[in-house]
Amino acid sequence: MKQQKEQLRVRRHRRIRSKIKGTADRLRLCVFRSNQHIYAQLIDDATGHVKAHASDRLLKGKENEKGMPAAREVGKLVASLAKGMGAEAVVFDRGGYKYHGRVKALAEGAREEGLKF
Numbered sequence: 075m076k077q078q079k080e081q082l083r084v085r086r087h088r089r090i091r092s093k094i095k096g097t098a099d100r101l102r103l104c105v106f107r108s109n110q111h112i113y114a115q116l117i118d119d120a121t122g123h124v125k126a127h128a129s130d131r132l133l134k135g136k137e138n139e140k141g142m143p144a145a146r147e148v149g150k151l152v153a154s155l156a157k158g159m160g161a162e163a164v165v166f167d168r169g170g171y172k173y174h175g176r177v178k179a180l181a182e183g184a185r186e187e188g189l190k191f
Contacts, residue, residue, distance in 0.1 A: 087170030094165050095119045101156065103164040103184065103191065105177055112145045112176050114152040116164065126155040145176040149183025156189055163190040 096102025096119040106113045113129040128151040130144040156164060171177045
């Protein structure tokens, strides 16, 4: 059952990725969610390079924070990294996950910091 759920998520992610592309002007904000952690990357698909990354494992002083509060902080961290590179807007790639829970919290945290998508 677990393997089938993961295969369905990967199929959804491939379908999403066929429609969205990140450019140098508008990077792709890609989200990966595991059972314990959440990760976000800013990717330039034109060159195939990861420009910045953030995860709840990188949060300083908030090691005990998990779940949705940690995801919101990761969103704020990745938004500040993007603004530091001069990116005002990104394309949001939810990675085949539902826009719900930790994925939604990450997106809202990024929006709170002024990132547009």
